Amino acid sequence: MALKNKLDAAAMSARLAGWLPSALGAQRVEITDLHMPSANGMSSETVLVGARCDGEERGYVLRVAPAEGGLFRDYDLTREARVMAAVAEGSDAPVPRILAHESTGSVLGTEFLVMQRVYGEVPSDDPPYCTGGWVLELSTRQRAVMYDNVIRSLAQVHSVDPLAAGLGDLARPELGDTVVEQEFHYWQDWYAWANTQRPVPTIERAFELMAPTMPADDEPLVVAWGDVRLGNMMFGPDQRVTGLFDWEMAALGRPEVDLAYLLVTDRMFTTGLGQPRPDGFPARDRVVERYQELTGHRVRDLEWFEAFAALRGAIMILRVGNRLIELGMMPPDAALPLVNPASNCLAELLGLPLPEGDTGWIAGRS
Numbered sequence: 001m002a003l004k005n006k007l008d009a010a011a012m013s014a015r016l017a018g019w020l021p022s023a024l025g026a027q028r029v030e031i032t033d034l035h036m037p038s039a040n041g042m043s044s045e046t047v048l049v050g051a052r053c054d055g056e057e058r059g060y061v062l063r064v065a066p067a068e069g070g071l072f073r074d075y076d077l078t079r080e081a082r083v084m085a086a087v088a089e090g091s092d093a094p095v096p097r098i099l100a101h102e103s104t105g106s107v108l109g110t111e112f113l114v115m116q117r118v119y120g121e122v123p124s125d126d127p128p129y130c131t132g133g134w135v136l137e138l139s140t141r142q143r144a145v146m147y148d149n150v151i152r153s154l155a156q157v158h159s160v161d162p163l164a165a166g167l168g169d170l171a172r173p174e175l176g177d178t179v180v181e182q183e184f185h186y187w188q189d190w191y192a193w194a195n196t197q198r199p200v201p202t203i204e205r206a207f208e209l210m211a212p213t214m215p216a217d218d219e220p221l222v223v224a225w226g227d228v229r230l231g232n233m234m235f236g237p238d239q240r241v242t243g244l245f246d247w248e249m250a251a252l253g254r255p256e257v258d259l260a261y262l263l264v265t266d267r268m269f270t271t272g273l274g275q276p277r278p279d280g281f282p283a284r285d286r287v288v289e290r291y292q293e294l295t296g297h298r299v300r301d302l303e304w305f306e307a308f309a310a311l312r313g314a315i316m317i318l319r320v321g322n323r324l325i326e327l328g329m330m331p332p333d334a335a336l337p338l339v340n341p342a343s344n345c346l347a348e349l350l351g352l353p354l355p356e357g358d359t360g361w362i363a364g365r366s
Helices: 002-006 009-024 077-090 140-157 179-194 201-213 255-269 284-295 302-326 341-350
Strands: 029-035 045-053 056-064 098-102 112-116 222-224 233-235 241-244 251-253
Touching (some): 009 098, 009 112, 140 255, 179 251, 201 341, 255 284
Antiparallel strands (some): 045 056, 056 112
């Protein structure tokens, strides 16, 4: 990505060492280690920093804004930081603490956040965690505890009153009367922006079918994290969630927005790839029941929100696929933008014909 091309580790360390003291309110910061993970994605870049801050060993994470041509059409690091800070301050959700925000680009050439580093293991997206790795090495009981902690963390996020937390401006009133309607139209606009290669019949038909059945009410209103999946969570050795990551898609919404996304991404990364769900992971109805136990909220309209989750996932993968085509990393006729676990799940949920193509290669990626 662009940051790697502009600055090497030594130059980046030197610039950070000069800027961090004032940003962190420290006398002296010495960079002892700097690492850019190879798994950085299209949405942002991550830099892991080890430092000695006034004589104490500290770990930091830089979240760096993407270069032009990233995954999101309106990437807003300031908005993301506000949401993360509000959820961290207003709940017990394990959201990394924001320590500083460099918005001018004068330090590293682009905007970035400095966050407190948290530690643990993240379920792999590529290859998917259901095909091998540490999640499958856990016992059935440990996986049950792990998933219960996932639901508990989601309930903690949803305990925040977004209006009391000063996040009312996350609404998009120009797009509709309710936040459900606003987000639906927002994703229609996103599809139009992401659709740079070929139309996707499954997505277009989904918008047609879902508009007339859209839920009409917003209650209760929560901070919807937006990208709720195991690959955006970090777990400690006791299967406790130690970090919730990637808040670019956060918005105002009903709790079902996030609950449905968790259910759908779980399905996409397991049975959607022809893989069994790991023993210990609760069935869909039990996930819903447990969420209701923890929050006191009676889940409604879940089938519609599951279709909405799959629709958003299909648009995200469409953007990823088209971007890979634009970069010459896939051929122009690659099936991924049209045929993928999200579009297949969307078709199944709405009773549409399955898109034609093979997605089996995804499960075998390394």
